[in-house]
Amino acid sequence: xxxxxxxxxTSKFTLVPAVISVAKGIVYALAALMPCANAQxxxxxxxxxxxxxxxxxxxxxxxxxxxxxxxxxGQRVVVDNRGMIAAEIAKxxxxxxxxxxxxxxxxxxxxxxxxKLPYDPVRDYAPVSLVVSTPNVxxxxxxxxxxxxxxxxxxxKAKPGALNYSSASTGSTQHLAAELFKSMAGVNLVRIPYKGxxxxxxxxxxxQVQLMFPSAGSATQHxxxxxxxxxxxxxxxxxxxxxxLPTVAASGLPGYESTSPFxxxxxLKTPAAIIARLNRDxxxxxxxxxxKPRFTGAxxxxxxxxxxxxxxxxxxxxxxxGKLIREAGIREE
Numbered sequence: 001x002x003x004x005x006x007x008x009x010t011s012k013f014t015l016v017p018a019v020i021s022v023a024k025g026i027v028y029a030l031a032a033l034m035p036c037a038n039a040q041x042x043x044x045x046x047x048x049x050x051x052x053x054x055x056x057x058x059x060x061x062x063x064x065x066x067x068x069x070x071x072x073x074g075q076r077v078v079v080d081n082r083g084m085i086a087a088e089i090a091k092x093x094x095x096x097x098x099x100x101x102x103x104x105x106x107x108x109x110x111x112x113x114x115x116k117l118p119y120d121p122v123r124d125y126a127p128v129s130l131v132v133s134t135p136n137v138x139x140x141x142x143x144x145x146x147x148x149x150x151x152x153x154x155x156x157k158a159k160p161g162a163l164n165y166s167s168a169s170t171g172s173t174q175h176l177a178a179e180l181f182k183s184m185a186g187v188n189l190v191r192i193p194y195k196g197x198x199x200x201x202x203x204x205x206x207x208q209v210q211l212m213f214p215s216a217g218s219a220t221q222h223x224x225x226x227x228x229x230x231x232x233x234x235x236x237x238x239x240x241x242x243x244x245l246p247t248v249a250a251s252g253l254p255g256y257e258s259t260s261p262f263x264x265x266x267x268l269k270t271p272a273a274i275i276a277r278l279n280r281d282x283x284x285x286x287x288x289x290x291x292k293p294r295f296t297g298a299x300x301x302x303x304x305x306x307x308x309x310x311x312x313x314x315x316x317x318x319x320x321x322g323k324l325i326r327e328a329g330i331r332e333e
Contacts, residue, residue: 042097042274046076049264050086050101057134057215061262062102064294065131068285069278084110087117091124095267097274100128104262105173105321108314112325113171113332121314125265128275129282130305130313132295134260136177136234137219137242140211141204142226149232149251152211156187164190164209166200170332174200176321177213177234177258179328184253204228215260216241217299234258241299261303261317263310275307 049066052058059081066077077100082089086101087110093099101107108121138149144163146152156163167175174197182189192209194200197218204212205227212219213234220242222228232248233239236257248256264282266275285291286302295302305313324330 040273042277043073043075045098046078047073047097048080048099049077050080050082050090050099051103052081052086052106053083054081057260058103058262060298061104061132061295061300064291065102065264065282065285068288068291069281071288072281072284073277087119087121090265090267091119093267095126095270097266097270097278100264100266100278101125102131102262102264104260105176105317106171107263107265108318109171109176109321109325110332112318112322113330121318122311124268126268126270126275127307127310127314128264128266129279129307130261130263130303130310131282131286132262132300133303134173134262134300135216135239135241136173136213136258136260137216137223137245138181138211138213138231138234138248139204139219139223139228140231141207141209142229143207144210144229146231147229149246149248149253152231153185153187153252156185156189160188161190163187163211164192165211165213166192166194166203166209167212168194168197168200170330171325172197173215173258173260174213175330176324179330180256180258180324181213181248181253183324183328184256213258215299220299239301241296241301261313263305263314265310279307 049062051062062079066079069077084106086103087107090099090101111117111121140146140152146155165178167178170193178189178191192203194203197214200212201214201218203209205222216233216239219228223230230242230245232251233242233245234248234257236247236249238245238247283304286304292302
């Protein structure tokens, strides 16, 4: 400090730059410690988990994940169904661990299907954990004269454009799995879109279309009842969810793989300590003796991952499916 006196003889002091610098350093240090302090008490109130509309695949997964997390976090995890606006809400939420988003591939593939999205799937979120993955199966109506993938490809090549496949919304896993099949097999299959996976599957059962790539969970009962014939599963390796069914890759299309993964994300800049806590308790919930069988019974495989692995998976999925979407000229209606 340096001092002088004013006209009344009162001493005035000014802070020299060195003292100012020290004071600023203390303030910055205290500010840096705040996230750590918050992380130590986290969570001390309910957590909101944003996801798709009620009744969708993401909604089902979110409710089971939330149930498992609540048990281990010691706080309620409340599912908030917002549809695709959930992505924008999560982007602008406070990065304090009290707002999360659980979503599947529409979160990171929508940038390839439509213009001017209000979020970036890589830059606007902090990955927390991959939670589950759902395999698809290739099914045909029993009247289709194909018992294997090789026979289906041969039939499609013999009659270009004669075979129709059903799917739900543009860019859905069912849709993209079929388009990847078309591309790799070099066949012409005609897409018949429906407003939901249920009506799309019913169309195959009724013989209105010849084939589909539905989720294993939705198709299993119809396969067992003989209403559908399953030819292969879309995972890279055989799946315990559909025992005895070969993979598409091993049936004549090496390298073919299509699944429906779901992940949990937090707003960008959420403290690493909170991300780590969430990741740990999500994993505990996925392995809970009450939760895991409910996923398996619905045809869903529990996975779990590190935040880094989820981030890498999103980038890999975007590279793979983005290329296919561009080449096939797929755009959302």
